[in-house]
Each structure stands twice: as structure tokens, then as C-alpha cells.
Amino acid sequence: MLDPGIAKHLLRDEGEVIVDEVRKHWVAYVRPVGEGLLGLALLLATPFVPVAVGWLPLVLGGLVGLHAAWLGVREHRDRFVVTNMRVFRVHGVLATHLATMPLSRILDITVSRPLHGRLLGFGHFVFESAAQDQGLREIRHVGRPDQRDLAIQRVVQRAGLRGPRVW
Known part of the structure; x- marks a missing residue:
């Protein structure tokens, strides 16, 4: 893949x-890495939000992480x-x-x-x-x-x- x-x-x-x-060049991966770190921060913020909306940072973090992975694979496959x-x-x-x-x-x-x-x-x-x-x-x-x-x-x-x- x-x-x-x-x-x-x-x-x-x-x-x-x-x-x-x-x-x-490695600079093309700055955006995917930045988005990946944002997704990770959202996932790590889950325990610090009220239980009623605890799913929100979990879902957002997962979606942002998936988008970051997509961008990284797109840049890697571009030759x-x-x-x-x-x-x-x-x-x-x-x-x-x-x-x-x-x-x-x-x-x-x-x-x-x-x-x-x-x-x-x-x-x-x-x-x-x-x-x-x-x-x-x-x-x-x-x-x-x-x-x-x-x-x-x-x-x-x-x-x-x-x-x-x-x-």
C-alpha cells in the first residue's frame, strides 16, 4: 500500500x-506531522473533559489522526x-x-x-x-x-x- x-x-x-x-523533501511532511500531533493532543485531552461530552475529543482526535495519516501516505506515494x-x-x-x-x-x-x-x-x-x-x-x-x-x-x-x- x-x-x-x-x-x-x-x-x-x-x-x-x-x-x-x-x-x-521532509518539509512536505510538516503538515501531516502537525495534524497527527493535534489528533494525539485531542485524544489525550479525553480524560479532562466532562463525561457527557467525553466522546467529542475522542472522535475529533481520531478523525484528525486519520486525516494526518492520509496526508502522510499521499506525500510518501508521490514520486x-x-x-x-x-x-x-x-x-x-x-x-x-x-x-x-x-x-x-x-x-x-x-x-x-x-x-x-x-x-x-x-x-x-x-x-x-x-x-x-x-x-x-x-x-x-x-x-x-x-x-x-x-x-x-x-x-x-x-x-x-x-x-x-x-x-
Whole structure:
């Protein structure tokens, strides 16, 4: 349930191999952890409320805890994968969504690093392609975004999709 199953999406018979599998940066888990702590606090508050409404913090704490678990699993299953042939993103908890873009269609990659992202070591990718509407546009909370951008550029260059640099 927790593994998004990246290997089953690879074209092994075509020689596709994983260059980089990007998991979410730890900052993406701040909200689920915060909600989990709130749910735990509500559960621990149950003995301190009147008996007539003792069920209320118990139910609220359980619901908040379940929502926190859902958010944590959602972030954990969201993977961005760079292969020698394409980039793709697999995400979803109950239903799995797959968005793929061949390396030849990547026109531009924008790396956005907000101030808190620069301080904590994460950024966001925005992919531009010739297609107007695409399923793979923005990848958020990418750890070490500059190194990962260079890795994607190297894969594109090695695939021969960009001409040699002429100075």
C-alpha cells in the first residue's frame, strides 16, 4: 500500500533504467506531522473533559489522526522519476495516477527556490513542453533541486536530444 510500484512502469525490454527517483523533501511532511500531533493532543485531552461530552475529543482526535495519516501516505506515494528515456510522476493513494513526458518533449525546466526552500534545501520544478495541457507540469518539494536539474540536463544531453554546444 505504501510503495507506489515504480518498477512496473519501466520499459525494461526497451532498456529503460532509472537515473533518479525523487521522493518528497521532509518539509512536505510538516503538515501531516502537525495534524497527527493535534489528533494525539485531542485524544489525550479525553480524560479532562466532562463525561457527557467525553466522546467529542475522542472522535475529533481520531478523525484528525486519520486525516494526518492520509496526508502522510499521499506525500510518501508521490514520486518523480527520471529515466534514460523519459520523466514521469506517480502519485495517488487509492487510485494511482501516472503522468509521463519523453525527454525529447522537455523544452524548459524552471527551478523555483523560495526563501524558505533555499534555507531548508528544497525547491520546485516547472516543466515546459510544446503541449498546452500536460499532466506533468509542476513537481513540488524536490530536495537538492539544483543537482537534480543538472542530472536531468545530463540525461537529455546524453540521449542526443540537444545539439553540442558551440561557443
